[in-house]
Amino acid sequence: MMYEQQQVKIDGRKKTDRRRAPIQEAERLEIVDLSGMSLESLPNPSLNLGTICKLDLSNNNLQGIPESLIARLLNVVVLDVHSNQLKSLPNSMGCLSKLKTLNVSGNLLESLPKTIENCRSLEELNANFNKLTRLPDTIGFELVNLKKLSVNSNKLVFLPHSTSHLTTLRVLDARLNCLRSLPEDLENLINLEVLNVSQNFQYLATLPYSLGLLISLVELDVSYNKITALPDSVGCLKKLQKLSVEGNPMVSPPPEVVERGVYAVKEYLSQRMNGAHKESPKKKTWMGKLKKYGTFNGALSNNVPRNSEEREGFIMPNYRSIDGLASPRYMGMFSPKRLFSPKTYFTR
Numbered sequence: 001m002m003y004e005q006q007q008v009k010i011d012g013r014k015k016t017d018r019r020r021a022p023i024q025e026a027e028r029l030e031i032v033d034l035s036g037m038s039l040e041s042l043p044n045p046s047l048n049l050g051t052i053c054k055l056d057l058s059n060n061n062l063q064g065i066p067e068s069l070i071a072r073l074l075n076v077v078v079l080d081v082h083s084n085q086l087k088s089l090p091n092s093m094g095c096l097s098k099l100k101t102l103n104v105s106g107n108l109l110e111s112l113p114k115t116i117e118n119c120r121s122l123e124e125l126n127a128n129f130n131k132l133t134r135l136p137d138t139i140g141f142e143l144v145n146l147k148k149l150s151v152n153s154n155k156l157v158f159l160p161h162s163t164s165h166l167t168t169l170r171v172l173d174a175r176l177n178c179l180r181s182l183p184e185d186l187e188n189l190i191n192l193e194v195l196n197v198s199q200n201f202q203y204l205a206t207l208p209y210s211l212g213l214l215i216s217l218v219e220l221d222v223s224y225n226k227i228t229a230l231p232d233s234v235g236c237l238k239k240l241q242k243l244s245v246e247g248n249p250m251v252s253p254p255p256e257v258v259e260r261g262v263y264a265v266k267e268y269l270s271q272r273m274n275g276a277h278k279e280s281p282k283k284k285t286w287m288g289k290l291k292k293y294g295t296f297n298g299a300l301s302n303n304v305p306r307n308s309e310e311r312e313g314f315i316m317p318n319y320r321s322i323d324g325l326a327s328p329r330y331m332g333m334f335s336p337k338r339l340f341s342p343k344t345y346f347t348r
Contacts, residue, residue, distance in 0.1 A: 028051055029051055029052070029053040029075060030047065030051050030052055030053065031052075031053065031054040031056075032047075032052050032054070032055050032056065033056045034055075034056060034057050034060070035056045035057065035058040035059050035060070035080070036058070036059040036060070037060060038060060038061055039057070039060040039061065039062060040060075040061045040062065040063070041062070042057070042062070042065070042066065042069065045069075049069065049072035049073055049074075050072060050073075050074045050075055051075065052073055052075065052076055053075055053076060053077050053078070054076065054077060054078040054079075054080075055073065055076055055078070055079050055080070056078075056080045057080065057081045057084070058080045058081060058082045058083050058084070058103070059082070059083045059084075060083075060084050061084065061085055062081065062084040062085060062086060063084075063085045063086065063087065064086065064087070064088070064090075065081065065086070065089070065090055066090070067090040067091065067092045068092075070090045070092040070093060070095065070096070071090075071092040071095045073095075073096060074095070074096075074097075074098070075098055076096055076098065076099055077098055077099060077100050077101065078099075078100065078101045079096070079099060079101070079102050079103070080101075080103045081103065081104055081107070082103045082104065082105045082106045082107070082126070083105070083106040083107075084106070084107055085107065085108060086104065086107040086108060086109060087107075087108045087109065087110070088109065088110075088111075088113075089104065089109065089112065089113050089116070090113070091113050091115045092115070093113050093115055093116050093118075093119065094113070094115030094116065094117070094118035094119065095118075096119050097118070097119070097120065097121060098121055099119045099121060099122055100121055100122060100123045100124065101122075101123065101124045102116075102119070102122060102124070102125050102126070103126045104126065104127050104130070105126045105127060105128040105129050105130070105150075106128070106129045106130075107129075107130050108130065108131055109127065109130040109131060109132060110130075110131045110132060110133060111132065111133070111134065112127065112132070112135060112136055112139075113136075114136045114138075116136065116139070116143075117136055117138060117139055117141075117142035117143065118142070119143070120142060120143065120144060120145065121145055122143050122145060122146055123145050123146060123147045123148070124146075124147060124148040124150075125143075125146060125148070125149055125150070126148075126150045127150065127151050127154070128150050128151065128152045128153050128154075128173075129152075129153045129154075130153075130154050131154065131155055132151060132154040132155060132156055133154075133155045133156065133157065134156065134157070134158075134160070135151065135156070135159065135160050135163075136160070137160050137161075137162060138160070138162050139160060139162055139163070140160065140161075140162030140163045140164065140165040140166045141162045141165055143166065144167075144168065145168055146166050146168060146169055147168055147169060147170045147171070147191075148169070148170060148171040149163075149166070149169060149171070149172050149173070150171070150173040151173065151174055151177070152173045152174060152175045152176050152177070152196070153175075153176040153177075154176075154177050155177065155178055156174065156177040156178060156179060157177075157178050157179065157180055157203075158179060158180060158181060159174060159179070159182065159183055160183075161183055161185075163183055164183040164184075164185045164186055164187075164188045164189060165188055166189060167188060167189065167190055167191065168191055169189055169191060169192050170191055170192060170193045170194065170216075171192075171193065171194045172189075172192060172194070172195050172196070173194075173196045174196065174197050175196045175197060175198045175199045175200070175221070176198075176199045176200075177200055177203075178200060178203050179197060179200040179203055179204050180200075180203050180204060180205075181204070181206065181208075182197065182204075182207065182208055182211070183208070184208045184210060185210055186208060186210040186211055186213065186214060187210045187213035187214065189214055190214075190215060190216060191216050192214050192216055192217055193216050193217060193218045193219065194217075194218065194219045195214070195217060195219070195220050195221070196219075196221040197221070197222055197225070198221045198222060198223040198224055198225065198244065198247075199223070199224045199225075200224075200225050201224060201225065201226070202226055203225075203226070204222075204225040204226060204227065205225070205226040205227060205228070206227065207222065207227060207230065207231055208231065209231045209232075209233050210233070211231050211233065211234060212231050212232070212233020212234045212235065212236045212237055212269075213233060213236070214237065215238075215239070216239060217237050217239060217240055218239050218240060218241050218242065219240075219241065219242040219243075220234075220237075220240060220242070220243050220244070221242075221243075221244040222244065222245055222248070223244040223245060223246045223247045223248065224246070224247035224248070225247070225248055226248065226249065227245070227248040227249075227250065228248070228249050228250060228251045228252070229250070229251055229252040230245070230250075230252065230253065230265070230269060231269075232269045232270075232272045232273040233269075233273065234265070234266065234269050235265075235266045235267070235268070235269030235270030235271070235272070235273050236270070236273075237266065240262060240266065241262065242262065243262040243265060245258060245265075252269075252272070253265050253268045253269060
């Protein structure tokens with residue numbers, strides 16, 4: 001079936017730019033633009049809402065959208081209601097099965113309706129500049145086609161665990177919130193290319209190890225938080241090209257490494273992960289100490305000062321037969337206490 005898109009501009013008096021085609025030749029899908037008209041309520045529609053593919057209600061003074069209106073937008077693909085005074089969205093949002101782009105930014109929303117999870121065709125959700133304190137708990141399990149999630153400039157304390165199941169997600173923007181942590185199993189976001197959790201200021205202090213398992217990540221911005229260390233796993237991000245960490249009390253990697261750029265940071269963290277930056281002192285063993293101080297190499301005590309602090313091992317001055325050494329007289333000399341004592345037990 002052939003479709004013809006029509007641009008409809010309503011200014012309260014007339015409709016313009018309507019190109020009609022014979023009904024038998026085309027089913028008309030129309031673009032309705034009611035933006036920037038200072039509307040406080042919506043006028044009665046003069047056309048079939050089922051024919052609208054894009055509805056722009058942005059830059060008005062709307063405080064609510066009727067449930068019945070949303071429920072009849074059966075073919076809407078783009079819904080733009082940004083920059084209004086909306087305090088809530090209707091539950092009938094879940095009826096928009098063909099919706100791909102939803103822009104509700106610049107409103108007064110404290111939450112999103114749980115029914116938004118039924119918008120399974122949704123690819124882009126923009127909820128920036130609201131008062132959101134949380135997202136629907138199971139949002140990540142249902143929005144299987146979501147590619148871009150923008151929730152910056154809200155009051156989010158955490159992202160729901162289900163966020164890590166958005167396997168098609170490419171951009172996640174959660175800056176300027178009150179995030180205290182990120183989901184632990186971020187590795188499931190296999191297509192994520194851009195992650196921005198900057199400017200959560202005093203709230204975000206740690207990052208999960210799984211951050212370094214985001215195999216498609218190209219840009220990472222964690223600036224202006226309270227992060228002291230990047231996970232060593234970040235050294236595994238082969239595609240990472242842009243990294244912003246300024247405004248953090250960063251210790252690992254140190255500032256001199258950060259100043260050298262993203263590749264120096266990845267190299268440093270990769271080496272840390274491989275243990276190159278970790279101190280691993282060798283455990284001292286009896287055998288090593290005996291060898292060090294010549295117990296088994298026939299070293300003579302004449303070469304070591306009698307009161308030397310370095311003389312810890314047992315050094316045999318003369319050859320003695322095994323029978324002599326096995327006698328009760330010498331058996332006590334092989335105790336650990338005496339073997340490693342600085343005192344001299346044999347004299348010429």
